[in-house]
Amino acid sequence: MKRLTVGIIGAGPAGIAAGVECKAKGINRVFLFEKGTKFCSTIRRLYPANKRVDKDYKGITVINEGICSFETETKEEFLQRMKKYIQDYDIQVEYNLEINGLEKKGDDYILKAGTFHIAEAHIVIIATGIFDRPKKPSYPIPEEVKERVFFELPKELPHGEKILIVGGGNTAAELACLLAGKCDVYLSYRRPQFFRINEENLKELEKRKEDIKFFLGSEIKALEAHNGAVKVLFNDGHSESFSKIFYCLGGSTPKIFLEKMGISFSDNKPVIDEFGESNLERVFLIGDIAVKRGSIMFAFNSAHRAVKRMLEKYPNIQLL
Ligand SMILES: Cc1cc2nc3c(=O)[nH]c(=O)nc-3n(C[C@H](O)[C@H](O)[C@H](O)COP(=O)(O)OP(=O)(O)OC[C@H]3O[C@@H](n4cnc5c(N)ncnc54)[C@H](O)[C@@H]3O)c2cc1C
Structure with a gap:
């Protein structure tokens, strides 16, 4: 079992x-555990190739507070940047390891994968994001259409098909623009107009408005299997069949996972202070799980704040 000063869950x-900030402050024995085969699994899985990664995500400007930062660039450039941070700061990551339990042992915590004790850490940083649990619609998805319904991008994007995208955020807008011209694209959003989409994406949607059919103010009531396609029944009585449906409804906080670790919740939000420290002393939550609407710059800054706080509150960690 590894004995660590800081154990970080999620790369x-x-x-x-968080790894970069710890290393820069001279903290020894820092280790990351990542359930995917590579770092930034969420970004690799959910961002389409060449996606523009916005620094001011959802139109919110976040001033950089710590070491990590970036300017708007492509997915591939962003992943290169993260790889360079890992190399430059000699960040140690163990891949293919899902941590799903914490157990208190004296002043430390044991990080567990199932019944296996993986590491003992004095400080734990939970940075697991929210996108492992995509939000799903309230109506059931019939078994017969399940393979036509997606909550993340499939390996191969559809071509020449009739596609419905459900959602009104940047992810829905970017996917609609990506598929416009290649597929017959429909976009269903329950509000009468977009209000969460950033300027760039609004402009892109405007440019492609001939290629995208908008169902604004539309609510879906149910899905049915119909002649090898998915029939969508809307609340206004109209129905239409699609070859595939992509839901872009965002992610949700992994409440059960965190509660099992002993993190308290109030109003469905984890109870943390302004630095991300939870009700469990020396267990910090950072990135998307620590905030309602996350972004990469927020994730970077929350890591900086947590590590700064750790050093102020627990100065002995630099000696461990
Ligand atoms: C389609 C899409 C487009 C987006 N575009 C932008 C954009 O342009 N600009 C922007 O700023 N933001 C964007 N975002 C949001 C941004 O991706 C997130 O805010 C950011 O990735 C949050 O970082 P994080 O480290 O908190 O979580 P994540 O990036 O989700 O990383 C969490 C990591 O933890 C791992 N993990 C999860 N559970 C465990 C476990 N139990 N054990 C070990 N490892 C675990 C995951 O595999 C993953 O690698 C977008 C999001 C989506 C879905």
Whole structure:
């Protein structure tokens, strides 16, 4: 079992930035655990190739507070940047390891994968994000259409098919623009107009408005299997069949996972202070799980704040 000063769960932007901040402050025995085969699994899985990664995500400007930062660039450039941080700061990551339990042992915590004790850490940083649990619609998805319904991008994007995208955020807008011209694209959003989409994406949607059919103010009531396609029944009585449906409804906080670890919740939000420290002393939450609407810059800054706080509150960690 590894004995660590800081054990970080999740090697996305938040976890990597926490590793960088710890290493820069001379903290020894820092280790990341990542359930995917590579770092930034969420970004690799959910961002389409060449996606523009916005620094001011959802139109919110976040001033960089710590070491990690970036300017708007492509997915591939962003992943290169993260790889360089890992190399430059000699960040140690163990891949293919899902941590799903914490157990208190004296002043430390044991990080567990099932019944296996993986590491003992004095400080734990949980940076697991929210996108492992995509939000799902309230109506059931019939078994017969399940393979036509997606909550993340499939390996191969559809071509020449009739596609419905459900959602009104940047992810829905970017996917609609990506598929416009290649597929017959429909976009269903329950509000009468977009209000969460950033300027760039609004402009892109405007440019492609001939290629995208908008169902604004539309609510889906149910899905049915119909002649090898998915029939969508809308609340207004109209129905239409599609070859595939992509839900872009965002992610949700992994409440059960965190509660099992002993993290308290109030109003469905984890109870943390302004630095991300939870009700469990020396257990910090950073990145998407620590905030309602996350972004990469927020993830970077939350890592910086947590590590700064750790050093102020627990100065002995530099000696461990
Ligand atoms: C389609 C899409 C487009 C987006 N575009 C932008 C954009 O342009 N600009 C922007 O700023 N933000 C964007 N975002 C949001 C941004 O991706 C997130 O805010 C950011 O990735 C949060 O970083 P994180 O490290 O908190 O979580 P994540 O990036 O989700 O990383 C969490 C990591 O933890 C790992 N993990 C999860 N559970 C465990 C476990 N139990 N054990 C070990 N490892 C675990 C995961 O595999 C993953 O690698 C977008 C999001 C999506 C879905």
